[in-house]
Amino acid sequence: MFRRRYGRTELKRNRGSAWRGFAPWALVAVCLIGLLLRLKGIDSPFVDFHGWRQGDTAAVARYFYEREFNLLRPQLPYYGAPPNYAELEFSLVPALTAGLYYIFGEAPWVARTVIILFSLWSLVSVYRIGAHFWGLWPGLVAALTMAVQPFYVYFSRSFQPDVPMLALSLAALADFLVWSREGSLSHARRGCIWLTLAVLVKPPAAIVYLPLSLWWWSAYRSRRSYSLAVGLAYLITPFAALLIYLLSIHGIAEHPFVSGIAASFTERLWQEGIPADWYGDVGRGIFFFVCTPVFVLPALLGLLRGLFFKERLWIVAWMAGLAGFFLLAGSHVLNNLQYYFLPAVPLAAILVGLSTERLTVGQRGLLRSATAASLALLVLVGGSFLVSASFQRLLPERWLRYQPWTYERWYQLDDKVLKVGRALEQITPAEALLVIAEESPRSLYYSRRFGWFIPPEECSAEYLAGVRAEGAGYLIWPYEKPPAHLGGLAGEWHPEGFWLFDLGKMF
Numbered sequence: 001m002f003r004r005r006y007g008r009t010e011l012k013r014n015r016g017s018a019w020r021g022f023a024p025w026a027l028v029a030v031c032l033i034g035l036l037l038r039l040k041g042i043d044s045p046f047v048d049f050h051g052w053r054q055g056d057t058a059a060v061a062r063y064f065y066e067r068e069f070n071l072l073r074p075q076l077p078y079y080g081a082p083p084n085y086a087e088l089e090f091s092l093v094p095a096l097t098a099g100l101y102y103i104f105g106e107a108p109w110v111a112r113t114v115i116i117l118f119s120l121w122s123l124v125s126v127y128r129i130g131a132h133f134w135g136l137w138p139g140l141v142a143a144l145t146m147a148v149q150p151f152y153v154y155f156s157r158s159f160q161p162d163v164p165m166l167a168l169s170l171a172a173l174a175d176f177l178v179w180s181r182e183g184s185l186s187h188a189r190r191g192c193i194w195l196t197l198a199v200l201v202k203p204p205a206a207i208v209y210l211p212l213s214l215w216w217w218s219a220y221r222s223r224r225s226y227s228l229a230v231g232l233a234y235l236i237t238p239f240a241a242l243l244i245y246l247l248s249i250h251g252i253a254e255h256p257f258v259s260g261i262a263a264s265f266t267e268r269l270w271q272e273g274i275p276a277d278w279y280g281d282v283g284r285g286i287f288f289f290v291c292t293p294v295f296v297l298p299a300l301l302g303l304l305r306g307l308f309f310k311e312r313l314w315i316v317a318w319m320a321g322l323a324g325f326f327l328l329a330g331s332h333v334l335n336n337l338q339y340y341f342l343p344a345v346p347l348a349a350i351l352v353g354l355s356t357e358r359l360t361v362g363q364r365g366l367l368r369s370a371t372a373a374s375l376a377l378l379v380l381v382g383g384s385f386l387v388s389a390s391f392q393r394l395l396p397e398r399w400l401r402y403q404p405w406t407y408e409r410w411y412q413l414d415d416k417v418l419k420v421g422r423a424l425e426q427i428t429p430a431e432a433l434l435v436i437a438e439e440s441p442r443s444l445y446y447s448r449r450f451g452w453f454i455p456p457e458e459c460s461a462e463y464l465a466g467v468r469a470e471g472a473g474y475l476i477w478p479y480e481k482p483p484a485h486l487g488g489l490a491g492e493w494h495p496e497g498f499w500l501f502d503l504g505k506m507f
Contacts, residue, residue, distance in 0.1 A: 026140050027127055031120050034147035038116045038157045040411065043109040045446075046159055047417045049410035050339065052440035054159040058111060059445050060091050064098035065106060071095050072248050077450050078441045079255060081433055081471055084450060087253035087260075090200035090245055093118075093161050111159045118167040119156030122346070123147055125170035130350050132177045133311060134357040142353030150407045151289045151338075152345050161201050162342050168198035169205045170346055176212060179230065180219040188230045192237055199238040200245060203258070206238075207325055207343050210317035265328045278331040282323075285334055289341040290348045302351030311354075318347050414442075419496040420478050421446020427500070432473040435464065435503070443478060461486055468503045475501040 046054035056076060063075040067082070074091045075084050097111045104110050123143045131139030146152055156163050175191030178184055198205035212234065220227040246258060287293050306315045322344050329340050424447035428434065434451035436443050441453040452467055456479070464475060464486075475491075477483055477499040482491055491501040 023131075023136055023140075027124060027143065030127075030140065030143045030147050031123055033144070034120055034123055034153075034156075035116065037148060037153045038119065040157070042112050042116070042157060043107070044112075044411070044413060045108050045418055046111075047414040047442060047446075048158075048412065049154070050158065050160070050337075051414065051417070052442050053337075053339075055440075055442050055445040056088075057094055057160050058097075060088065061094035061097040061101065061111060062106060062448075064091070064094055065101040069095070069098060072245070073252070074249075076255070076441075077444050078453050080450065080452070082450050085249065085253045086255040087246065087249050087258050089161055089202050089258060090197075090242075092197060092201050093159075093164050097159075108159075112157045115159055115163050116157050118164040119152070122163065122167040122170050125167065125174040126346055126349055128174035129170065129177065130353040132174075132181065134354060138350075138353035138357045140353070141356050142349045145295060145349040145352040146345065149292055149295070149345060149349070151292050152342070154407055154410050155339055155342060158339075160339065162339050165198050165202035165205050166342060166346060168194045168201060169208045172198060173208055173212065176215060176234070180215055180224060183225050185226060185230075188226070188233075192230075192233050195234060196238040196241050199242050203242065203262070204325055204343060207321035208318075209235075210321040211314040214314045214317055265330065265333075268330055269328055272330075274327065275331050278327070278334075281331040281334045282326050285338070285341045286344065289338055290344045295348065295352050298352040298355040299348045302354035305354050305357070306351065315347075315351075322347070416478070416497050417442045418446060420476070420498050421448075423494055423496040423498075424449065424476065424500075427494075428474055433467075433471050434474050434476055435459075435467055435472050436476045436478065437483070438478055443476065456483070459483065459486070464503060464506070468506075472503055475503055475506075477501065 041048065046058050048054075059077050060074045063077075063082075064070075067075070071091050073083070073085055074088045074094065075082065076086045076088075077084065093114060097114050100110045100114065101107075123146050126146055127139040127143040129139070130142040152163075172191045172195035175187040175194065179188040179191065195205070195208070198208075216227065216231045216234070220231065250256060250259065287296065291299050303315070306312055325343060326334060326340075329337075334340050420443045424434065424443070428447070428449060430449075432449060432451075434444060434447060434449045436451065436453045437456040437459045438453055439455055444451055444453055451472065454463065456477070459475075464472070477491070478497060479499075480497070482499050490505075491499040493499055
């Protein structure tokens, strides 16, 4: 599996000369392209696509900044009065952001910059993985694919932990490969740290264990020094750290999100099996979000190239890990939370890089190799454009509804959420607990208040009486018509688009 077209000595010589000359500058150029694409909307508030998820991450960063900087005690603004601890993933991203808030102040661009930097790191790591197996050009093409892929570009400036998880996972894989090639224990230790942080930041990082296990087995059979110790460290350390973290917070957290979500996913899969629409949702997501669909043909060519050559074992293992994750998430989650497809993006980018390997391996000189790689990618991407131009006629109607691959609309802002939240910050007391009748806590986050959010159809008099007993002071109804099912309550209409009811006068 680790055999290469050239001998080890020649590969090292070629790799070293490339790094001293062209490769670093080419990688810098790729990262600059990626950076420029990710600057769009960098100062936008968290009311764009999946703003509720970004608001959760931003809320933890805010409370680290304003209340209690403790990575073992993340808080969320909803479900009651502070402190409102929640069993979330390890809050590395909110902690880094809160630290920068002390320097630059609390601003969306600060938070988004943290995610952008992680995403640029992931480009470097993808290059390192591709270059390890196939050389300079496949590595650069893989990095360039991730740099310009519109799905990844959007989420690379979306303030949530998914992209940092990927960056840490890919860095762990890249450092592990250096150890497997050179026996460098410093890289092995560093990779173990990255993998531990990746699993802590978001447990789906465990997907990479499948290809990693095959790479380790090859190194073990080659009698790589300390291979048993390295394997045990990579296996035990991340999950031991995750267990210790969850145990430290589980007893005080009011909301067991991590263990609760994992249990619900597992229970659903056990009870329901694989629903009929799961295959369609996975295919739709791979086509539109992972291949987007500009990279359909090069990714397919790279997959065929890999499956019929020596790389097939770890490519299939990586794909099996992704399939297991998609099964656990289920079709409903995949259809609504598109960022669950993000773990498939690096593998697709690597396959796109692999599609150029056969055309560049025999070329001598940077110019000829660059020309071959560029022409190959141009032809494949051009063919993909033709495929994507005809999908309106070829694909099922269910795949085409809402056209989620038109990423421009993902950057659009929900101004009403901002208006409601900021108005509530002005007109309600600082320590007031609010109840907002909406599907997400976005307005609650922008009001800078603690409280509750509840779907409007579930907002009953009994519910309001219960939260009033817990200290709720106001009900916010962000709709033009007041809640008729609550008996014609007397409230105050605000031009920002909501009714305000004083619960103290109601109960």
